[in-house]
Amino acid sequence: MNIAQPSGQCFALVTETYPPQINGVSNTLGKLCEGLLGRNHRVQLIRPAQPGEKPGSTQSGNLLERCVRGLPIPGYPGLQWGLPAARKLKSLWSRQRPDAVYLATEGPLGWSALRLARRMKIPVISGFHTNFQQYSNHFHLGLFHEPALRYLRWFHNQTRQTLVASSTQQRELNRLGVQNLSLLGRGVDCTHFHPTHRSSSLRKQWGANSDDIVLLHVGRLSPEKNPELLIDSWSKLRAAQQAKGTRLHMVIVGDGPSARELRKRMPDAVFTGALTGNALACAYASADIFVFPSLTETFGNVVTEAMASGLAVCAFDTAAAHQHIQDRYSGCLAPPSHDQLFTDNLSWLVQDAEGRRSIRLHARHRACQLDWQAIVQRFERCLLQAALGQSIPVQAVPSK
Structure with missing residues (x-):
């Protein structure tokens, strides 16, 4: 009608x-x-x-x-x-x-x-x-x-x-x-969130060289966003990859009631506080993998912003990630509350450079349809x- x-x-x-x-x-x-x-x-x-x-x-x-x-x-x-x-x-x-x-x-x-x-x-x-x-x-x-x-x-x-x-x-x-x-x-605004905003100078500020891998988390730092898994997965991943000689960096964008605890328990991570506009777009594009452990999202705009920026997203199979990501094709998905698989997916993204490159391309393509x-x-x-x-x-x- x-x-x-x-x-x-x-x-x-x-x-x-x-x-x-x-x-x-x-x-x-x-x-x-x-x-x-x-x-x-x-x-x-x-x-x-x-x-x-x-x-x-x-x-x-x-x-x-x-x-x-x-x-x-x-x-x-x-x-x-x-x-x-x-x-x-x-x-x-x-x-x-x-x-x-x-x-x-x-x-x-x-x-x-x-x-x-x-x-x-x-x-x-x-x-x-x-x-x-x-x-x-x-x-x-x-x-x-x-x-x-x-x-x-x-x-x-x-x-x-x-x-x-x-x-x-x-x-x-x-x-x-x-x-x-x-x-x-x-x-999602695929002109604003775009891989061309990648900045080598910003990566250097984070302590990352061109061959290093930067993990990014963007969002409110609050108990309902599952920060415990962010801490745990980063701790396990960093210990395992250091033994292999892989240089990893974690960048956390956002603020909230859990910020102090996260800074205390992740002293080697870079905390930027809340970012908006071009600064946020550059932060997305200058990273490699987006880490998103939240289970309480109605959607999760940051997921599609990360995809538009050409990042490989590691998330649970719910909300925006469920709607727009195919597992191991345009991102990595774990069933809700399967924390070990979430961490395993993150490890795979770090280790498989070719798989990560393919996922980043497909993620950008999918985001441009939104x-x-x-x-x-x-x-x-x-x-x-x-x-x-x-x-x-x-x-x-x-x-x-």
């Missing part, structure tokens, strides 16, 4: 995080918002005020930003829960009624937006961007696991449709009782079909 795509629709995006904050949700929301504006829609961006900002509204062209008050999220410095804002949203939506609302996060701000939109009979769709229900065990909040799961299930089942990033997440949420799931996927424009078009289609009251399945994300 085809639907008309009128220009000038008004869509409200409600999110707890947005650029310049550094995380996958922020990056995705920035791309989706930019894409809607580029397709001549009006966007109301509703989010907590970031450090240095004051609550209030600002208008720039077709973008209206409404910043509300927030509270810090425990364990996530720099991120905030948006406080409930039903009164302010009702005032805004009474004057400028959106055609559809997209809820990217499920905190108090998203909850208040959901309740108000339903009362005002504004169509609502949601996105599942963060596995908060899995984080409870890592932050010693196991008692909250079941209540969090029940809340997330209730929240998303109140919306017309929930958009997910990967097929593994879609299956897991379906098993947990979340209904009306659609696969949206994620894109265009953000196609993702934005799917997202726009979901909002339009919600606004028009039509039920149209989202086009499947191309498989690996």
Whole structure:
């Protein structure tokens, strides 16, 4: 079925995080918002005020930003829960009624937006961007696991449709009782993340010669990202390869609550802190192997960024890696929680230079098929079909 795509629709995006904050949700929301504006829609961006900002509204062209008050999220410095804002949203939506609302996060701000939109009979769709229900065990909040799961299930089942990033997440949420799931996927900027950004001078700063092998990890340094396996696999690999005369280097990009512990237990690794822009692109391209032990990703944008940069990815067979990597062809995959196979895969990538070279080429080729424009078009289609009251399945994300 085809639907008309009128220009000038008004869509409200409600999110707890947005650029310049550094995380996958922020990056995705920035791309989706930019894409809607580029397709001549009006966007109301509703989010907590970031450090240095004051609550209030600002208008720039077709973008209206409404910043509300927030509270810090425990364990996530720099991120905030948006406080409930039903009164302010009702005032805004009474004057400028959106055609559809997209809820990217499920905190108090998203909850208040959901309740108000339903009362005002504004169509609502949601996105599942963060596995908060899995984080409870890592932050010693196991008692909250079941209540969090029940809340997330209730929240998303109140919306017309929930958009997910990967097929593994879609299956897991379906098993947990979340209904009306659609696969949206994620894109990657293959011009920004490109092998030509490789820098010999940066490698020298890391202490690596041209023939050395540089392992890279990019991401939040936090308990839910499985840092123990990063430490363990690096320790085993480095000891084994030193005996063979192979010079290895580990570079860790990012920050978070586990940073101090990682620095203590990996004193020979290079820690850069969080990087963005050209500095991040150069860091990716100047490495050789991407090490990603996380098991809690809804997608993992860093995986496709590494692939676009021409790296051989070592990851678990879930989220973005499951969606876009073929084992021993465009990366290396281990079944979830099979730590020894993860470490064995990493060892194989280090030892087999020809296999690693082939994987890097195929990884780049696969990443170049993941265009953000196609993702934005799917997202726009979901909002339009919600606004028009039509039920149209989202086009499947191309498989690996």
